[in-house]
Amino acid sequence: MADQSWLTEFPDMSRRELLGIRKTLDGAYRDFSRAYGDQIEAFFDPLLSFLVWFENLLLNTPWWLVLGILAGLVYFMSRSWKLCVGVSLSLLAIGYFGMWDNTMRTLSIITVCTFLAIIIGIPVGIMMARSNRTQAIITPFLDIMQTMPAFVYLIPVVMLLGIGKIPGVIAVVIYAIPPVIRLTNLGIRLVPHETLEAATAYGATPKQRLFGVQLPLAMPTIMAGINQTIMMALAMVVIASMIGVKGLGQPVLKSITNQYFTLGLLNGLAIVALAIMFDRVSQSYAKRTQKHLGGDQNGQ
Amino acid sequence: MDNNSAPLIEIESLTQIFGNNPEKVLAKVDQGMSKSDVLAETGHTVGLRDINLSVNRGEIFVIMGLSGSGKSTLIRHFNRLIDPTAGKIKVEGDDILTLSPKELIEFRRHKMSMVFQHFGLMPHHCVLDNVGYGLSIQGEKPNVWKTKAKEWLEVVGLEGYEDQYPSQLSGGQQQRVGLARALCTDAEILLMDEAFSALDPLIRYEMQTQLIELQGKLQKTIIFITHDLDEALRLGDRIAVLKDGEMVQVGTPEDIILNPVDDYVRDFAKDVNRAKALKVKHIMDRSKDKIVDCDSEEGLQDAFNKHDTLIWTKNNQLQGVVSKNRLAAYQAGQIDSPLLHQTSVKKKDYLQSVLPLALLTDHHLLPVLDSDNQVIGSLSNDALAEVLSPSFDAA
Numbered sequence: 001m002a003d004q005s006w007l008t009e010f011p012d013m014s015r016r017e018l019l020g021i022r023k024t025l026d027g028a029y030r031d032f033s034r035a036y037g038d039q040i041e042a043f044f045d046p047l048l049s050f051l052v053w054f055e056n057l058l059l060n061t062p063w064w065l066v067l068g069i070l071a072g073l074v075y076f077m078s079r080s081w082k083l084c085v086g087v088s089l090s091l092l093a094i095g096y097f098g099m100w101d102n103t104m105r106t107l108s109i110i111t112v113c114t115f116l117a118i119i120i121g122i123p124v125g126i127m128m129a130r131s132n133r134t135q136a137i138i139t140p141f142l143d144i145m146q147t148m149p150a151f152v153y154l155i156p157v158v159m160l161l162g163i164g165k166i167p168g169v170i171a172v173v174i175y176a177i178p179p180v181i182r183l184t185n186l187g188i189r190l191v192p193h194e195t196l197e198a199a200t201a202y203g204a205t206p207k208q209r210l211f212g213v214q215l216p217l218a219m220p221t222i223m224a225g226i227n228q229t230i231m232m233a234l235a236m237v238v239i240a241s242m243i244g245v246k247g248l249g250q251p252v253l254k255s256i257t258n259q260y261f262t263l264g265l266l267n268g269l270a271i272v273a274l275a276i277m278f279d280r281v282s283q284s285y286a287k288r289t290q291k292h293l294g295g296d297q298n299g300q
Numbered sequence: 301m302d303n304n305s306a307p308l309i310e311i312e313s314l315t316q317i318f319g320n321n322p323e324k325v326l327a328k329v330d331q332g333m334s335k336s337d338v339l340a341e342t343g344h345t346v347g348l349r350d351i352n353l354s355v356n357r358g359e360i361f362v363i364m365g366l367s368g369s370g371k372s373t374l375i376r377h378f379n380r381l382i383d384p385t386a387g388k389i390k391v392e393g394d395d396i397l398t399l400s401p402k403e404l405i406e407f408r409r410h411k412m413s414m415v416f417q418h419f420g421l422m423p424h425h426c427v428l429d430n431v432g433y434g435l436s437i438q439g440e441k442p443n444v445w446k447t448k449a450k451e452w453l454e455v456v457g458l459e460g461y462e463d464q465y466p467s468q469l470s471g472g473q474q475q476r477v478g479l480a481r482a483l484c485t486d487a488e489i490l491l492m493d494e495a496f497s498a499l500d501p502l503i504r505y506e507m508q509t510q511l512i513e514l515q516g517k518l519q520k521t522i523i524f525i526t527h528d529l530d531e532a533l534r535l536g537d538r539i540a541v542l543k544d545g546e547m548v549q550v551g552t553p554e555d556i557i558l559n560p561v562d563d564y565v566r567d568f569a570k571d572v573n574r575a576k577a578l579k580v581k582h583i584m585d586r587s588k589d590k591i592v593d594c595d596s597e598e599g600l601q602d603a604f605n606k607h608d609t610l611i612w613t614k615n616n617q618l619q620g621v622v623s624k625n626r627l628a629a630y631q632a633g634q635i636d637s638p639l640l641h642q643t644s645v646k647k648k649d650y651l652q653s654v655l656p657l658a659l660l661t662d663h664h665l666l667p668v669l670d671s672d673n674q675v676i677g678s679l680s681n682d683a684l685a686e687v688l689s690p691s692f693d694a695a
Contacts, residue, residue: 198420201379202434202485203409212437238583290424 034195078284125184168245183225187218223286307354314387319344365542509643
């Protein structure tokens with residue numbers, strides 16, 4: 001009977017076989033995490049202690065000092081008073097509505113995640129730009145990282161490292177790193193061929209070509225990638241809160257389960273405010289440092 | 301320019317094949333399989349085939365060809381921006397293909413510099429940093445290379461532009477920066493890849509003039525790529541014509557115009573303004589039988605048996621041009637002087653500048669002087685007419 005039913009029903013494997021596969025894989029992974037979980041956790045220990053230290057630093061410093069430093073940083077990066085005042089006002093509002101501590105936690109994890117993404121992402125992007133084969137290998141992984149539902153790769157991470165900050169950071173970095181890799185690769189590949197040829201013709205070493213020509217000329221594109229990475233990291237905050245990352249995501253999660261509309265809205269707005277802050281500051285910084293490249297845009 | 305003994309650069313049987321497996325195709329190319337057959341059979345493109353050339357110290361060697369003829373590919377072999385499939389590239393006798401990566405970098409830093417068609421400037425560096433780029437990546441101290449870069453900027457006429465960015469300059473100015481950058485490393489060989497092709501005609505002419513002036517002072521060895529024969533003729537001491545990756549003809553500018561080896565070169569040469577490209581020395585009559593050296597008019601009498609018009613010199617100093625009839629009239633006391641005229645031309649004059657003289661002076665002979673004002677030959681209107689008339693091509 002089963003022989004004819006393939007016309008009407010998909011000839012799938014039997015439940016027993018599927019169960020077998022699942023059991024084998026799950027078992028193997030469980031064994032792996034039991035065997036190496038400690039080592040891997042130990043590997044991430046320095047990162048964890050840095051995260052904790054940075055979070056405590058932000059939390060323990062008096063709010064007005066943090067506010068002052070942030071405002072100063074914003075001005076240093078963007079040289080814009082308007083932006084500086086806007087950031088200060090939104091931070092004051094966040095504090096006034098009682099979200100200061102959570103905002104600081106989110107700020108610390110986003111900062112660490114962004115730095116990690118940049119430190120890992122730019123070298124990977126450079127490697128991709130150097131060889132078409134590397135690009136062909138890495139691109140599908142980036143596609144998977146961007147489209148795979150975040151919950152799915154949370155599972156093995158949590159199995160391996162449990163609940164907490166580190167799995168959160170890993171999840172955020174996996175989710176947020178593709179733009180910086182892709183745009184670093186793209187930016188380097190878009191460097192005018194003749195300019196690079198000129199550097200070679202005058203005897204530039206590969207290092208001088210990379211740091212003197214390719215990276216500086218790719219910088220506007222790389223900055224756009226970093227900007228995207230920051231935005232995606234912020235978007236991941238709520239999901240990361242499901243595995244125990246403290247911050248603005250947790251109240252949002254709580255509001256969903258308990259239908260607290262106002263609480264959810266306020267914390268959501270705080271995330272938006274952070275996002276706009278990061279975005280405007282990084283963009284105006286990028287624009288300011290690449291002013292000399294803008295000649296062609298000024299109609300000259 | 302050809303007086304130096306050993307050539308500075310020699311290229312021997314250089315072949316460049318583009319594709320996945322050039323070595324495999326090489327044998328077929330060596331056997332003389334045509335470019336289109338190679339492409340159809342193996343999917344490989346023959347970029348250059350069996351190129352042999354030598355460049356002498358201090359000359360401007362022009363490589364000319366239409367787009368797709370492989371000239372830009374060829375010039376990139378001189379500093380190994382592209383490595384050949386087969387062949388040798390010798391600079392001062394050493395095969396540069398055997399250089400290690402480190403030696404190659406040193407070679408590029410000190411031996412050759414390059415000017416690019418679209419300038420190839422660093423958009424993120426100001427003009428001064430662009431000019432000093434070659435020296436700065438050599439690890440030269442900033443105050444040293446900045447001083448030098450400033451000097452070269454002055455030479456190309458861009459003082460005051462040090463702090464501008466390339467995007468703020470016009471095309472001509474940008475290429476001046478490119479030229480200054482190339483000169484700043486003091487490399488003795490200058491590679492110029494269609495350096496002036498992207499500029500408009502007036503600026504191009506101006507840049508050519510500047511290059512000729514600079515070359516007069518610096519005596520570099522210049523490899524100049526162009527698709528423009530007028531430019532090639534104006535700049536080149538020797539010209540190589542490339543067609544479909546093969547060397548068709550190498551020769552002096554007048555060789556290319558007056559003795560083209562095939563229809564391709566003839567087509568190239570057809571539209572050239574010969575009056576602008578050729579000099580008096582190329583078409584002058586070097587025989588001395590129209591030149592008479594004697595102390596007085598009486599001595600001329602005997603010389604008129606072969607020609608009706610003669611050039612009269614006294615102790616090698618030009619007196620003028622005399623005709624048989626005029627001499628007779630003079631001797632009969634009808635006119636004051638036996639001379640038709642006293643104008644002359646220099647052997648280095650372009651035909652263009654000689655034409656008005658030839659038309660205005662009512663005669664058929666112009667004495668040609670060398671740089672010491674010695675009479676070395678004559679130029680006849682017939683010779684001028686022959687070389688400038690289009691029917692010359694058909695002959």
